Amino acid sequence: MLQSHSQKYHPQTAAIRCGHRRTAEREHNEPIFTTSSFVFENAKQASDVFSDNESGNLYSRFTNPTVEGFENRLAALEGGRFCVATASGMAAINGVMLAMLKAGDHVIASTGLFGSTVSLFNKYYEKFGVDVSYVNMTDIDQWKLAVRPTTKLLFLETPSNPICEIADIAEIAKVSKRAGAYLAVDNAFCTPVLQQPLAFGADIVVHTATKYLDGQGRCIGGAIVTDDEKIYEELFGMLRTTGPSMSPFNAWTFTKGLETLALRMKQHCASALAVARWLQAQPAVKRVYYPGLRSHPQHELAMSQHNGFGGIVSFEVEGGKYDAWDVIDGTQFLSITANLGDAKTTITHPASTTHARITQHERDRARITDSLIRVSVGLEHVGDIIGDLELGLNKLKTPAEKSSPKNPRK
Numbered sequence: 001m002l003q004s005h006s007q008k009y010h011p012q013t014a015a016i017r018c019g020h021r022r023t024a025e026r027e028h029n030e031p032i033f034t035t036s037s038f039v040f041e042n043a044k045q046a047s048d049v050f051s052d053n054e055s056g057n058l059y060s061r062f063t064n065p066t067v068e069g070f071e072n073r074l075a076a077l078e079g080g081r082f083c084v085a086t087a088s089g090m091a092a093i094n095g096v097m098l099a100m101l102k103a104g105d106h107v108i109a110s111t112g113l114f115g116s117t118v119s120l121f122n123k124y125y126e127k128f129g130v131d132v133s134y135v136n137m138t139d140i141d142q143w144k145l146a147v148r149p150t151t152k153l154l155f156l157e158t159p160s161n162p163i164c165e166i167a168d169i170a171e172i173a174k175v176s177k178r179a180g181a182y183l184a185v186d187n188a189f190c191t192p193v194l195q196q197p198l199a200f201g202a203d204i205v206v207h208t209a210t211k212y213l214d215g216q217g218r219c220i221g222g223a224i225v226t227d228d229e230k231i232y233e234e235l236f237g238m239l240r241t242t243g244p245s246m247s248p249f250n251a252w253t254f255t256k257g258l259e260t261l262a263l264r265m266k267q268h269c270a271s272a273l274a275v276a277r278w279l280q281a282q283p284a285v286k287r288v289y290y291p292g293l294r295s296h297p298q299h300e301l302a303m304s305q306h307n308g309f310g311g312i313v314s315f316e317v318e319g320g321k322y323d324a325w326d327v328i329d330g331t332q333f334l335s336i337t338a339n340l341g342d343a344k345t346t347i348t349h350p351a352s353t354t355h356a357r358i359t360q361h362e363r364d365r366a367r368i369t370d371s372l373i374r375v376s377v378g379l380e381h382v383g384d385i386i387g388d389l390e391l392g393l394n395k396l397k398t399p400a401e402k403s404s405p406k407n408p409r410k
């Protein structure tokens with residue numbers, strides 16, 4: 001929906017003040033409009049709204065004031081004029097594909113995408129004649145070489161899930177423009193607080209609202225933001241016709257989530273950096289993936305593209321799958337769940353959960369090894385989070401080492 005009054009405010013203000021049109025009841029907090037349809041003053045008004053001669057709500061699959069409030073608020077944060085909310089993050093990604101592509105078109109995507117996104121592209125889009133090539137997103141030449149005359153969309157997720165590789169959005173946007181294609185960025189890990197892809201030249205930002213936008217693991221939802229009116233009209237028409245609308249209750253939850261997003265992201269970043277540094281010093285840990293570490297190969301790029309490094313830390317332990325499982329099972333309060341972006345710290349084994357349904361070849365390409373563990377660092381006290389991870393890592397030690405934990409393993 002069109003933005004009107006948000007641009008002049010700082011994003012932190014927009015996150016709290018933007019999107020609510022107060023009703024005649026003079027409510028302070030944003031209300032939830034749980035209604036499937038809207039009534040008209042008379043038959044003429046109904047006709048005018050149906051024929052677009054008058055703007056207004058018709059039916060909640062098309063527009064709903066609570067959903068629109070969330071859309072306007074998120075659009076303001078991403079710095080785009082238009083947003084369409086969807087029933088899930090996957091519905092948002094599918095929406096972009098359906099709206100922007102036709103049979104015979106070609107897509108270039110980064111490896112290391114969210115597991116369901118890979119399945120969507122490979123299993124479902126292939127049968128409609130859409131070809132997807134995968135490139136290592138950190139290698140700009142691979143993007144350039146993959147371009148074909150039929151290339152219509154470049155799709156990437158940065159930082160990548162789960163190993164936090166960083167794409168240079170501005171450079172890839174140039175490749176996309178030269179190819180006459182659109183660039184879509186999945187901004188789930190950073191949220192607009194830490195990274196605004198539109199400002200670096202992306203055409204479309206997709207979101208899963210399920211993760212940080214909610215922030216407390218309550219609802220499933222998604223959204224697409226763009227500054228291009230033509231793209232927005234394609235997306236809006238297609239999504240409202242195919243039907244994956246966001247429910248007003250979920251929209252309200254996400255709207256309230258956005259109010260605390262900046263504060264939460266600040267704490268997620270600070271705690272994740274502390275966890276990453278601690279992990280890096282542990283002998284049983286082979287490798288830590290976190291863009292905030294100087295050892296991260298794209299640390300400099302992350303510094304220039306981000307306002308912070310996010311809450312996701314992945315690490316490889318010595319050993320294989322069962323050693324990783326032992327570490328996970330050895331923690332006490334961390335939640336063993338594939339969700340991320342929650343106030344609660346979550347821990348997961350990507351190879352056997354989020355990325356189990358893709359092939360071994362696809363996992364190898366995304367560098368998801370059997371000993372990789374992903375932690376979404378939550379908002380508990382960071383000392384407790386580290387303490388719990390230490391309990392997990394203790395499982396990898398021999399009994400002798402356990403009695404003297406200061407004694408390095410190697």
Ligand SMILES: *Cc1c(COP(=O)(O)O)cnc(C)c1O
Nearest residue numbers: 088089090114161188208210221
């Ligand atoms: C979770 C996630 C999605 C999918 O979102 P849903 O709301 O679960 O449909 C897409 N991309 C990334 C990076 C995710 O983490």
